[in-house]
Amino acid sequence: MTAQDIPRPNANEDQIAWIRVSSVFLPLATPISDAKVLTGRQKPMTEIAILFAEIHTRDGHSGLGFSYSKRAGGPGQFAHAKEIAPSLIGENPNDIARLWDKLAWAGASVGRSGLSTQAIGAFDVALWDLKAKRAGLSLAKLLGAQRDSVQCYNTSGGFLHTPLDQLLKNTDASREKGIGGIKLKVGQPDSSVDIHRVETVRKHLGEHFPLMVDANQQWSRPAAQRMCRILEQFNLVWIEEPLDCYDAEGHAALAQQFDTPIATGEMLTSVSEHWDFIRQRGADYLMPDAPRVGGVTPYLKVAALAEHAGLMIAPHFAMELHVHLAATHAREPWVEHFEWLEPLFNERLETRNGRMIVPTRPGLGVTLSEQVKQWTAAEAEAGQRP
Structure with a gap:
């Protein structure tokens, strides 16, 4: 035999x-x-x-x-x-x-x-x-990959507890790792502190290096109007969660009024909640989180709806999973670089020339440490x- x-x-x-x-x-x-x-x-x-x-x-x-x-x-x-x-x-x-x-x-x-x-x-x-x-096959190849690497940006170095001098060091470290964008947290009680931090980092990075900001839902509608208007000057990739995560109407008004794209969606936990934003044009960048919406299956539904509506995608957190999903989108998304989950796994994702390399190992390509x-x-x- x-x-x-x-x-x-x-x-x-x-x-x-x-x-x-x-x-x-x-x-x-x-x-x-x-x-x-x-x-x-x-x-x-x-x-x-x-x-x-x-x-x-x-x-x-x-x-x-x-x-x-x-x-x-x-x-x-x-x-x-x-x-x-x-x-x-x-x-x-x-x-x-x-x-x-x-x-x-x-x-x-x-x-x-x-x-x-x-x-x-x-x-x-x-x-x-x-x-x-x-x-x-890797998950990306099983689903049908459009690319073997995805543009990525770092968030973990830009939180509000980080002093400004350390913030600048963190941006340098991210660039040295081959990460292609920087996101800063905003939403200080004194908005002038936010403006100073954004202005300082923009000068440090140069005019064209990709820079995003994230208010984590903490502005009122009037405050968001004011801050979005001021932040227009800094050539941002997007302004994230300027309003409460369920305020589709308010986000839509900002998206229509300002040139800087509006991003939101990470806190939504179902396809139907994302559909509410999509149909109201409540975001230029939709930010679904696969674990939060219930896994890959509902994430793919959200992504298909967003693509049909002409919205851009930038999945939130969990880069070990989202690098595979982002590789399947026709319009190239951004993947969020967070090293927080790395101690859980034996493998590491590679970043190079502003991009995150999609693993070729079968499945997600990770094993527990x-x-x-x-x-x-x-x-x-x-x-x-x-």
Whole structure:
């Protein structure tokens, strides 16, 4: 009998056999402050709650997915994931769209957005990771890549707690790493401080280096009008979240009035919430976050709607996932560079000449580091490990 004669498992008939969900709390080196902290609405961020889902099939295939929460909600995501995970046992892992719907309806009484869909996101990402790995393709190639690298910008060096002199050093460090843009947090109680910081960084970077700002929803409509008008002079790529994340009408008015593009969407947690912004033209750059909307499956729906409407895309956070998704868009997006999640994984993304290189390893191309064990607060299993 030759190798060709040995029967191989039929991928069409595989079944999910075992799932493990883990609640992990990743500590941050420095407490993080943005405008929400300065307005007293939130405390400085000291850790990120990560929800991991590991899915294994009867035929020996596996996938890793994750979602996350900042400041609150991590234990709730884990509890919901633990409760709905048994719904996947015995299911065919190929049927990702149907399984997303099954998980959504399993917890429909608590809604099909927010915490519930963020819990689903970890399973959905794991299923896409599994499918790509089984095919021997990166997730980007499985979905259909438009490019092998994506323009990227750094956010982690531009928070409000960072003194101005250190801010300038951070911009230099980002450029030396091959990152192609810089984003600054704004929203100081004294707007003149914001203007001075933006002006100083713009002079430091030069007139044409890509620069963005992010107000984290903390301006009123009058304040946003004033600040957008002042910020027009700095040749910004975009002004992000100038208003409350649900104020589609207000964002649309700013987008229509000013030359500088308006960006928002990271806090939206469903396709329908994004559709409200798309149909009202509430953003020039839409910023969907795949874990927050429920994974790759709903993210692709948001991206298709945005592309049809002629909006640009800039996915929020989670670069380890979003670099793959950004590679599939016809109109090149921006990927946000955050090194915060790097300690969770053994692999590192490469940046060069202003761009983030799309990994060629199968699936997401990441494996969990040994450090994850010490940050794990709780685990739960469903099914029988093959």
